[in-house]
Amino acid sequence: MPPSELPSVAGVFSRRQCLKTAESIATVQESTGAIPWFTGGHTDPWDHVESAMALSVAGLYDEAVAAYRWSASTQNADGSWPRQFRSGVVESADIDVNFCAYLAVGVWHHLLRSGDLDFARELWPSVRAGLDFVVALQLPRGVIPWTLGTDEALVTGNSSMYQSLGCGLALAERLGDPQPLWASARHRLGAALRDDPGACTPKDRYSMDWYYPILGGALRGPAAHARIDASWSRFVVGNIGIRCVSDRPWVTGAETCELVLALDAMGEHSRAGSLFAAMQHLREQDGSYWTGLVFADGKRWPEERTTWTGAAVVLAADALSRATPANGIFRDLLPDAVPVTSR
Template sequence: MGLTAAGHHEEAYAAYDWLARTQNADGSWYAEYHDGTVADSARDLNFTAYIAVGAHHFALSTKDRRIAGRWWPAVEGALDFVTGHQRDGGEFPWRIGAKRAALLAGNCSIAHALANGLALADELGHAKPDWRRARERVLGAITGAPEAFEPKPHAMDWYYPVLCGARDRLADRWDEFVVPDLGVRCEHTQPWVTGGETAELALVLAARGDRRRARALLRTLDRLRHDDGSYWTGYQFENDDLWPLERTTWTAGAVLLASAAADGDPATVAVFGAGERHSRVSPAAL
């Protein structure tokens, strides 16, 4: 999605085609691949669901109607697989075989993916009432059954419910996670701000029209930017250290998406906009 937002459509197209080729027969993907070889055979549900967001984003970005149809079988297989593992309370386990409480951020991610999958289904004329019911049920769990989710101190559990349309307030815990002029703490208990969380919060803000605060957050990432344009994962501000010494593609991707939204990119704003807007994107937009 970062490649798409940056205009590298051929590279992004190749990545989605790779996903379509390597999808398991049941609609899932494995958790990790190294050079085409499976390195971790676990199947994570939110990882699998998220192709719906990427495919929708690419179709909106390129204004190419053919894309929605080309990757529809992969999107349909993925979301059918995921919705088949929804628990009785509406929540989803984080991976197949997991017995413990569900993860809140992962469930918000699935709700977001279902909304974008429904937008693609509407464009292509496919009725997917089971996806709509699954989205309504998981949103109900997110808003009404906090006991279903494992308590965690992470920022994602604060802003992901806003991202997927389950909540509409960020003010309640803003001071707990946002460190002025430094960025967003990964965990509210640790003196560590991270590029991924800072960019994701900026993305949420920009998609909801608050570009001023989004841009302010993005400016804090300058301290994490490497000379080659990549970003360090985080900054431990009590020790004044970059930590860990790694520069990840997911941090870079989040920065690219947040920057696109802050600049008003229509596709990125539409995909990450609030709530039910995801499943009501006009077919004319594709």
Template sequence: MEGLLLTKGIFPEQYLRKTVDYILSVQTEDGCIPWFTGGKADPWDHTEAAMGLSIAGEYAAAEKAYQWLADKQLPDGSWWANYKDGDALYTEKRETNFIAYIATGVWHHYLITEDRHFLVHFFPAVKKAIDLVVSLQAPTGEIYWAIDEFGRPLQDALVTACASVLKSLECAILIARELGQDANNWSQAYEKLENTLHHHPECFDRTWESKERYSMDWFYPILAGVYRGQAARDRIKERWDTFVEKDMGCRCVSDQPWVTVAESCELTMALLACGEHAKAVTLYSWLHQWRDSDGGYWTGYQFVEDVIWPEEEKTTWTAGAILLAADAITEHTAAAKLFLESSLTTISNTDQLAATEEA
């Protein structure tokens, strides 16, 4: 099956069951979800796969994954960048978007299950993580991308990482509000970060080459709610031909002939977020040619050499992204619109919406 055209209300549960089973087959006894069997795990991709399990109704497995995160959390609220066989793979740095993403996963699971005990249980881990991330906000609003082994900030910022942090801050604020906890400090950090992402590109990529060749820098700000309405559609149109390969998917980087399934799924959700439904459904329909017989999806395809690449990577986070995009298109769960809408309206977004209405 090389095409899968989805519509609202019809989630392809039978077709994607093997994809869910693939994630479960890789998950280890302690709850960790490595990239693939025998591979490393990182907190962000682990959470992406766990969200796929929640969508599929595999609540116990998803909760076990979040418990693994809580158990591995360091005293300052962070996680190391990578783990293997239960131990940190290396301890040179801890990335802020990895740290913050637990809030997105926990809120996503709560939206689906409405399990308040789950939310209460994991709030301390979310709070420690988000408090640390907020403490690493620069005076100009961006979030420093990482801290070193001694907890010192690495003082530069990435657009994609900060967009991911923005969505995690939104989820953390919503968790706090649901539990009657104070989130004023987080709300202030959210507003500053959203403003910087929208109005101050000079605050990013200051000490290294610009990352705008990466497709995620193009569409992640839409997923995070930095751009809405016509502004988001204009942003999509501007670089569509740069990144999208017809009948294949979205490139990871503009200057390499490599389409990647996870980025294509995330672009699918960004398209839905800005009202480009037909493009979203079409893009998503191209991705299932990269599915293996066991339900897992290969990370990407190198279309000049006509090879799956990297050949050993059939990643659980790619499977998670497949499930997230399917949910977003079909509105299968109560979390389907998590990446399509923002529950927080800032001044910048209000201005965008007003401009859209006037147009």
């Protein structure tokens, strides 16, 4: 592909660096298409999709297609996925409900980036089964439990599922297969995230709980700005990134880049660009990224360069640079204006 189609951020992240980061992810990819956290590590269905999205951004379509086909091939009959795989074997058969929705984001993103409608049709049955599984679990208050056998719902997972439903609806519209139950479920979920804070168990020590309602698209406008400003000083650390946990001296690259994406979606381009530049100290020469830094003692921790951290960097660079047709995957969501209907 022409180099001009690759993301770049002036003075911070070049097109060549973008490609190198995507290639560092592809190097870890297994022959089955699975993308583990690192070579020899485990694969989970959510981070696997995020890594595949980065491959698509960089134009590594064959590798991205293999990743999405792996997702389809490992799906359970009920539309769910096991939580964790290692070297082709299910390591944990437990179900994380949010993991079962995220394929919709990846497939919609790949279609936006590549224009490959035939491949979207191929993956559509898996996307549809995953979202049907998720929607069937929705609770009366509109939120969705984080796992089977519980009524406990979490802000981060529900915010991600809100985005997944939006991408699934966009894909359904493009493929001519309307899903009105998804639209109703998304509307109810968005209302719960905005107006019913007690519907989810608070995890406000974690930065993800802070910015995910914005990243997933449920919160925009003045409420989003107020939310970000309220906890900025708790999580943002000078010029090195953001904390994963508010009371720990640890900044992490993926969370920093996800906040970049949330800020970009809000129109906060200056703060987004500054944070993107701030986390580049985690980059290695091969294009991979360390997961985090304990700034109290200057040590990398954990001692892993994770595929999903590199993926978050690539996705943030695409959003900031508006380089590919998929750059708005976290910004340009369907409006949430569907009336509540009985189910």
